[in-house]
Amino acid sequence: MTMMPPPVTVQAVQQFADFDKKRNKFAPLMAIVVLHIAGFYAIQSGLLSRVVTAAMPTITTISIIAPPAVSVAPSVPKTVELSAPVPRAVIPPLPLIAVAPSEPTITPPQPTRAEAAPVATAAPTAPAAPSPTPPAPATPRTVSSVEYIKAPQLIYPNLSRRLGESGTVVLRILINEKGLPEQILIQKSTGYTNLDEAGRQAAQRALFKPMIENGKPVPVYVLVPLTFQLS
Template structure:
């Protein structure tokens, strides 16, 4: 038995054109059908209440917060009013005893004598004024030390020339007024005449402070004296 071979029908140009036209129509119908399906689904959701549940689920939950006012502070208790208590027993009244009577003896009349006048009074004795007392003699005031022209030295003054004055070329003679006490020590040193330079005047004063003098003897007794002491500063 011979097998029959099935051959597909031949594809013509008209068939290809019809298929292409049907493909284009189908591509246009697909979006329209999708839009129609979406509308149908939305209508169904509105009718069944599904859309309202979705919107309710998407909306945030509103929480109601109640603000409670703080409790009022407790009112302080009113002060206690003292009670009025009536006394059952009457208050006894104070009884004042009568004062005793004192018998006063009658007095006899007295006679008052007149007072004597000033003229009749005894004369007042007068005392003689006391003689002025003689003031006690005051001690003699201490005598001021006199100024002498010269004194003898035990250790003569040795002035030291200041280095700064030497570099600056300062020179001159300072005259010092020196108070020499009973022991021959310079007790007070004053500038009688300045050199015009403080450094030279101070150097002369320090030199006189280091000097030692012989005490001034008068009537066999050492006395303080003033002396004018010149000291010369000269650059050699």
């Protein structure tokens, strides 16, 4: 069996509307009363004073202290005592003495010891004997030809070969007692530095037969021509 809701009457609807109007009329009044009660409670409990204190800015007090005054003592002029001047001694003038004039005398000059002694003539000094001159060192003489033990072997420079350089270099060689080339000078150049240097190195590697004079080897100079020719 189903229960049916009670029917809504016109009187009930009218009562509900009157109640809603009264509630809307008293709602602002209730809010004002609640706010007054809350403010009164804040004043009694000190909460309002703490909020105002926190909102106020902090005031900092700055005091300026003036520096102490320095007293300067007035300068007092010094008193300097002046010494009294020392009086000068007064020297009385000397009395004048009359001197009788004497006759002038002439004294002949006495001869000095150097003038009395006879002048000794200095004897002529003998010329110093000339010191013996040291013998002049013997200069190696230049010979026309020498014999080879090992003849110079010419090495044609590759650069000179590519450039087509050729010519004859004449070397002045000092051969010592052992037959070694001790000094090599260029007497006549080929006109090319590479060929001259190649000839000098070839002569440096050569070996000569020593020159014998009076049964002993002596150093000599010899002119050696070396020819570079392209084949």
